[in-house]
Amino acid sequence: MQRKNYLELLKQSPSAMDESLKKVKIAILANHSIQQFARILKTTLRDERFEAQVYEAPYDSIAFETFDETSELYAFQPDYVYLSFAMQKYRERFLSCALPQEKEQLPSLMFDELKQIVEKLRSRDLKVILAVPPLPFERIFGNFGAVTNQSLYGSCLTFNYKILEFSRQNKLLINDLMFISNSVGNNNFLDERLWASSKYLCANKFLPDISYSLARVIAVDNGVITKCLVIDLDNTMWGGIIGDDGINGISLGGDAYGDSFLTFQKYILSLKKRGYILAVCSKNTHEIAMDAIVNHPEMILREADFAVIMANWTDKASNISHIASVLNIGLDSIVFIDDSPFERDLVKTALPMVHVPEMPEDSSLYVKALEDSGLFESTNFSEEDSSRNDMYRVEALRSTEKLQSNNIEEYLSSLEMKIEFKSFSEVDLPRIAQLIQRSNQFNLRTQRLSEIECSKYSKVEGKIGLSARFSDKFGDYGIISAVCLDRVEDFLMISELVMSCRVLKRGVEDCLINQIFGVCNLLGLEGVRGEYIPTSKNSLVKDFYKNFGFRRCESNEEIEIWHLSSAEFTNRPHLIEGI
Amino acid sequence: MQESEIVNKLDVIFKNVFADESIQISPDLTADDVEGWDSLSHVDMIVSVEEEFQIRLTTREVASLKNVGNLIQIIQNKKTV
Numbered sequence: 001m002q003r004k005n006y007l008e009l010l011k012q013s014p015s016a017m018d019e020s021l022k023k024v025k026i027a028i029l030a031n032h033s034i035q036q037f038a039r040i041l042k043t044t045l046r047d048e049r050f051e052a053q054v055y056e057a058p059y060d061s062i063a064f065e066t067f068d069e070t071s072e073l074y075a076f077q078p079d080y081v082y083l084s085f086a087m088q089k090y091r092e093r094f095l096s097c098a099l100p101q102e103k104e105q106l107p108s109l110m111f112d113e114l115k116q117i118v119e120k121l122r123s124r125d126l127k128v129i130l131a132v133p134p135l136p137f138e139r140i141f142g143n144f145g146a147v148t149n150q151s152l153y154g155s156c157l158t159f160n161y162k163i164l165e166f167s168r169q170n171k172l173l174i175n176d177l178m179f180i181s182n183s184v185g186n187n188n189f190l191d192e193r194l195w196a197s198s199k200y201l202c203a204n205k206f207l208p209d210i211s212y213s214l215a216r217v218i219a220v221d222n223g224v225i226t227k228c229l230v231i232d233l234d235n236t237m238w239g240g241i242i243g244d245d246g247i248n249g250i251s252l253g254g255d256a257y258g259d260s261f262l263t264f265q266k267y268i269l270s271l272k273k274r275g276y277i278l279a280v281c282s283k284n285t286h287e288i289a290m291d292a293i294v295n296h297p298e299m300i301l302r303e304a305d306f307a308v309i310m311a312n313w314t315d316k317a318s319n320i321s322h323i324a325s326v327l328n329i330g331l332d333s334i335v336f337i338d339d340s341p342f343e344r345d346l347v348k349t350a351l352p353m354v355h356v357p358e359m360p361e362d363s364s365l366y367v368k369a370l371e372d373s374g375l376f377e378s379t380n381f382s383e384e385d386s387s388r389n390d391m392y393r394v395e396a397l398r399s400t401e402k403l404q405s406n407n408i409e410e411y412l413s414s415l416e417m418k419i420e421f422k423s424f425s426e427v428d429l430p431r432i433a434q435l436i437q438r439s440n441q442f443n444l445r446t447q448r449l450s451e452i453e454c455s456k457y458s459k460v461e462g463k464i465g466l467s468a469r470f471s472d473k474f475g476d477y478g479i480i481s482a483v484c485l486d487r488v489e490d491f492l493m494i495s496e497l498v499m500s501c502r503v504l505k506r507g508v509e510d511c512l513i514n515q516i517f518g519v520c521n522l523l524g525l526e527g528v529r530g531e532y533i534p535t536s537k538n539s540l541v542k543d544f545y546k547n548f549g550f551r552r553c554e555s556n557e558e559i560e561i562w563h564l565s566s567a568e569f570t571n572r573p574h575l576i577e578g579i
Numbered sequence: 580m581q582e583s584e585i586v587n588k589l590d591v592i593f594k595n596v597f598a599d600e601s602i603q604i605s606p607d608l609t610a611d612d613v614e615g616w617d618s619l620s621h622v623d624m625i626v627s628v629e630e631e632f633q634i635r636l637t638t639r640e641v642a643s644l645k646n647v648g649n650l651i652q653i654i655q656n657k658k659t660v
Contacts, residue, residue, distance in 0.1 A: 007595060007623065035619055193638050198622055483648070 003212065006205050009040035021051040024218060027078035029117075031060045032086035032201040038558040040207055044215040048224065057197070060089075066117050074124065075548050080218060081121050082175070084131035087156060088195045089222075091136060094152050107158035115166065129173040129217060131210075132163055134181030134189055134202070173221060175214045180206065226355060226375050227329055230320055233282035233289055233311070236409065237265060237301070239363065242292045243284055243441045243537070244499055253298035260364040265300035267367045271376065272305060275385030277327060277392045279308040281319045281336070283504065285441070285540065286311045287363060307393040313504065313540065316343050317350035326396045335375050341413075341474045349411050392408060404431035412506060413575045415472045419511050420579040424458040424465035424482075432467055432482045439498040440537040444530065444544060447496050449484065462487040464519055468512065470503050470576075477503060481512060485519060491563070492520045495532035501540075507574030513548050517569050527565035533558065548572070580658040585651055589629055596624045606648030628655075632658060 004012070020121050024045065028034050038054045045052040055076040057065045062083070065073040073081070090110060097103045114130075121128050139145030139153040148154045160178060166391035167174050180190040184206060194200035202210075234241045238261050239251030253257040272278050278301070282289050289311035293303055303309070310319040310324055316338070324331050332353040338344050339359055348356045357373035359366060370376075410483040424432055433451040440446075457465030468481040484496040494516065499508060520528050530545055545552075549569070593602045597615040602608075607658050610616040616624075618659055628650070629635055634657040 008626070010623070011598065037622075193641070194622065196638060197641065198618070200622070203626070204623060 004043075004208065006036075006040065006208050009043045009208055009211070010036065012041040012043045012046075014042055014046060018046070018051050018329070019026070021046070022222065024050045024080070024222070025053045025055070025076065025078045026218070027055040027057065027073050027076055027081045028084070028215070029057045029062045029065055029073070030084040030201075031062060031089045032084065032195075033059065033199045034084075036204060037207050037211065041211045041214065044208070044211040044462045045159075047216065048215045048219040050218065050222075062117060066120050071224040078126060080129055080173075081097050081126050082129045082131070082214065083114075083117065083121075084175075084201070085133055086195075086199075086201050087133040087136055087190075088199075088201075090133065090159065091138070091152055091154060094155055100150060103155065107149060107155055107162060110159055110168070114163070117363075118172070120168075121203070125219075129175055129214065130161055130163060130167060131175045133188065134161070134176045134177050137186055137190070158175060158177075171380070173217050175210065175217060177202075177210060178542075180209050180213060184209065212374065215373050218377070221379055222376045225333065225378070226276075228277040228279060228307075228323070228327060228333050228335070230270065230279045230281045230323055230334055230336045232340070232343065233280060233284060235339040235363075236337060236359075237261060238292070238364075241501065243288055244438050245320070246440075247292055247296055250292065250296070252296060257363070259299075260362075260366070262298065262300060264363065264366045267370070269300055269305065269468040272389050273386050274376075274378075274381065275388045276376075277307045277329070278305055279323045279327075279391050280306050280310060280324065281338075282311045283314050283316070283501065284311045285313075285314060285537075288441075288537070304393070305389070307389055315346065315350075315505070317325060317347050320347060320351060320354060325396050325416065327392055328395075335373075337370070343470070345474075346411055349414075403440050409575070415474075415575075416505075417470070417472045417506060417576040418579055419508065419576045420469040421511075421515050422467050422469070424454060424467060426455075428467055428479060429455055431479050432465070435479065435482050435498050435500065436484075436496060439500065440535070441501055441540045442499040443535075443538050444494065444497045444541055445533045446538065447484075449496060454484070455483075466512075466515060466519070468508065468515075470508060483512060485514065485516065487523060487525065488529070490526045492523065492525050492528045494515070494528065497530070507576045509544075510572035510574040511576055511578070514571050514574075517566055517571075520566050525566070527563060527567075528569075529553075529561065529563045532560040532562065534560070580655065582651060582655065584630075585654050585658075586652055588658070589628070589647070589651070592624065592627045592631060604647060606651065607624055608647040609645070623628060634658070 026041070028038060034056055038056045041054060042052045047107060048152045055073065055078060057073060065071045093110065094103065094106060118128050118130065118259060130503055133156065136152050136158050139151050141148060141151045145151030145153040146157060149158055166172065177300065189206055191203040194203065231237060239257055240249055242250055253259060253262050253263065268278065288302070289309070293299060308323050310323060312319070320334060321331070324334060331351055335355045335357065336347050337346070337357065337359065344356050347354055355375055357370060357375065360369050429451050431493065433449065433454050436454065437448050454465065457463045464485040466483040466485065467479050470477045471478045480500040482498055483494065486493040486495045497512070532542065532545060534542065548564065550562035550564040553563050555561050590604045593604060594600055594655055597613050599613060599615055602613060610621065623635060625641060632654055634654065636653065640653055
């Protein structure tokens with residue numbers, strides 16, 4: 001979900017009630033200004049699918065509203081009372097202490113006042129959410145300020161710890177403003193001028209952070225929680241692509257880059273222990289994916305850590321739907337984690353209720369991105385949570401269901417895919433050779449041609465090289481396919497054809513075959529002949545020729561020979577624009 | 580900074596903060612002239628001005644503002660160093 005800024009949230013403040021959303025009544029008791037906050041709270045709760053009615057108690061009337069049985073607070077009958085004590089008000093009391101003993105006692109005194117308020121509200125069966133105040137910058141003792149109640153900073157620290165301990169023991173919900181202030185920087189969060197002039201708790205631009213945080217607490221308290229992480233493998237759990245790089249070629253541990261993925265896996269493991277169900281959704285052959293998960297020495301997460309492992313070539317939206325039905329959980333309780341903007345966008349479009357956090361390019365920032373998403377909010381923890389994934393895993397092993405295919409045609413045509421075919425040029429040769437040497441899966445003959453051998457396909461009569469450059473609205477993918485064609489008697493022979501698995505099943509295969517037959521017709525040849533040489537890694541393309549209508553000729557166990565005359569070939573439709 | 584550039588930027592800010600497309604920036608424009616301009620949105624406007632022009636107004640300067648003309652003057656002073 002895109003976070004909106006302060007002014008945007010203010011503008012969107014709803015006036016009419018949306019009857020279809022779940023209603024919630026929140027009373028705000030504070031000793032600082034709350035009008036703008038109350039307005040944007042309604043908008044952020046709408047984003048969480050709640051229709052909020054907010055009661056704003058008059059400024060600095062917390063005690064009156066709480067201890068007067070006939071107050072508007074009780075008449076309002078709120079579902080939640082949000083209590084927010086300004087650190088700046090605490091400061092006023094602190095500065096008015098005449099003697100050191102008074103300062104020493106202040107945190108306990110202030111806490112007792114707060115405790116009485118909370119206990120009174122709870123005795124009236126009201127649910128309290130307590131704001132944990134931000135810390136001040138006034139230490140007056142430098143570093144020593146942290147360990148003495150004679151320092152405002154130390155005094156507030158003591159006060160905050162009392163609040164946290166009280167919340168832990170009494171299972172009170174909290175809204176941690178201290179965390180928010182630390183994250184954005186105290187210097188930015190606190191604003192003396194705004195406090196002096198208008199009694200604002202903080203700079204307005206951070207009211208959205210406070211509001212989103214409170215909205216998450218309320219949502220989770222109402223059972224709107226995420227339960228399952230569906231995670232991609234390549235470039236998410238490790239660096240590189242297992243199908244192309246092999247188990248020894250992927251980055252996992254070893255150096256800084258590889259370590260970032262270890263850190264990420266450890267974080268995911270801790271989420272599992274916190275109670276999340278883990279699932280894998282990867283575009284890979286099942287055997288190859290499992291080989292890495294089971295056998296790579298550095299893997300933190302192993303087969304037993306996942307309730308479901310989906311490694312296949314079907315689109316991820318269909319896979320996620322399948323995972324949801326196998327685990328018997330709602331799509332809205334799933335968080336999908338994938339490094340690829342293409343996959344994230346596809347899932348967001350096809351399954352809008354699935355949560356899809358944006359992931360940064362740098363793998364060392366993955367953990368922070370997930371933390372910032374706010375999707376792991378919780379209000380409790382019990383030891384049973386740790387075994388939740390295992391329970392789901394056992395259940396999943398028992399049930400199987402057919403995959404339902406989602407219609408992704410509409411999505412593909414919105415991608416603005418473009419392809420450009422060129423003959424092999426000097427500049428492109430290194431990349432072309434790399435593709436031919438490294439591709440294992442989408443590789444028909446696995447002829448590891450050297451750069452020199454490739455260059456013949458741009459120099460020698462009767463040898464034609466084609467390279468394909470692909471781009472879509474997400475960016476330029478560079479050269480993703482290379483084809484080596486040889487003119488043999490009156491037909492065109494596909495001596496090599498490789499494609500990067502990153503662009504699978506989007507129509508590139510169709511463009512390639514169209515282009516090949518285009519060359520065939522240009523040369524006035526009868527048809528196209530190709531071979532499929534099976535290896536342990538290229539079963540992905542075993543039906544390549546068959547799918548395009550080729551007929552199988554003589555073959556033995558090691559080589560399959562296929563043929564299609566150009567008279568029988570018709571151009572394949574696809575959604576890619578040729579340049 | 581040229582006064583015209585300041586006026587253009589203020590125009591965008593005022594229309595956005597006070598949610599009023601009909602606002603015309605002029606030196607004697609005050610809060611009385613604009614319906615959506617109250618003490619709350621006044622603060623939002625000041626903060627937006629500070630962010631847009633990358634300046635800080637002192638508490639005194641904020642208190643001294645009587646009309647938009649004052650504001651333009653202050654911005655001009657701060658942007659001519």
